[in-house]
Amino acid sequence: MSETSAAAAAGAPDTPLDAPANATLSASPVRSAFWRWELLGVPAGQLALAIALIGALGWGAWTTRQLLALEHKVHPIVRIQLGELVGEYVRSEARSGVPADQLPAQTAAFMKILNGAVEARAQGGAIIMLSNAVVDGDVPDITQAVRQDVYARIQRPAESKAPDTTEQMKQFFQQGAASSGAGQ
Numbered sequence: 001m002s003e004t005s006a007a008a009a010a011g012a013p014d015t016p017l018d019a020p021a022n023a024t025l026s027a028s029p030v031r032s033a034f035w036r037w038e039l040l041g042v043p044a045g046q047l048a049l050a051i052a053l054i055g056a057l058g059w060g061a062w063t064t065r066q067l068l069a070l071e072h073k074v075h076p077i078v079r080i081q082l083g084e085l086v087g088e089y090v091r092s093e094a095r096s097g098v099p100a101d102q103l104p105a106q107t108a109a110f111m112k113i114l115n116g117a118v119e120a121r122a123q124g125g126a127i128i129m130l131s132n133a134v135v136d137g138d139v140p141d142i143t144q145a146v147r148q149d150v151y152a153r154i155q156r157p158a159e160s161k162a163p164d165t166t167e168q169m170k171q172f173f174q175q176g177a178a179s180s181g182a183g184q
Contacts, residue, residue: 073125081131081143085114085150089157096157110154117149 039047089110093103121142122128131141 075125075127077127077129077139078121078142079129079131079134079139080118080146081141082114082118083130083132084143085147086111088147092157092159095159098157106157110150113150113153114146117146117153120149121146 038044042050090107093106098106118128126142128142129139131143
């Protein structure tokens with residue numbers, strides 16, 4: 001064992017052998033100068049600890065307030081029949097007699113307005129579920145309200161009057177029967 005480790009084991013201070021007996025090792029001058037700094041008689045270490053403690057208490061109070069505020073908010077659960085709304089519009093559009101090249105643009109405009117109406121209800125705090133996701137319970141249905149909102153912003157496709165096909169079918173079968181030789 002060396003003399004330094006033997007002296008350390010014996011409880012002697014860890015000083016070089018050629019150093020004076022009253023010499024002590026200190027931390028770097030920069031670090032010790034910082035920690036010796038005081039503000040109004042309060043050492044820097046204690047000041048830093050007090051600031052950290054105040055910050056932690058402030059954050060804790062803010063977090064508690066936010067969590068308690070969540071308890072007071074009521075988010076109603078509602079359901080909507082989106083499939084019914086979209087299907088209704090597409091059926092009306094198919095019967096409207098609108099040229100096929102205009103249908104994608106009209107459908108896209110309808111979907112944008114429908115999404116906006118549903119999003120507005122969600123922004124109001126409602127939790128919106130599709131009606132087929134609701135198994136049981138008394139969950140209010142907002143389909144009719146959304147339908148009114150959407151059709152207040154976009155015109156519902158007007159269904160054109162389909163020509164009477166009864167007379168056309170009679171003529172078709174008479175021509176078919178005459179050409180096939182039936183009834184002769």
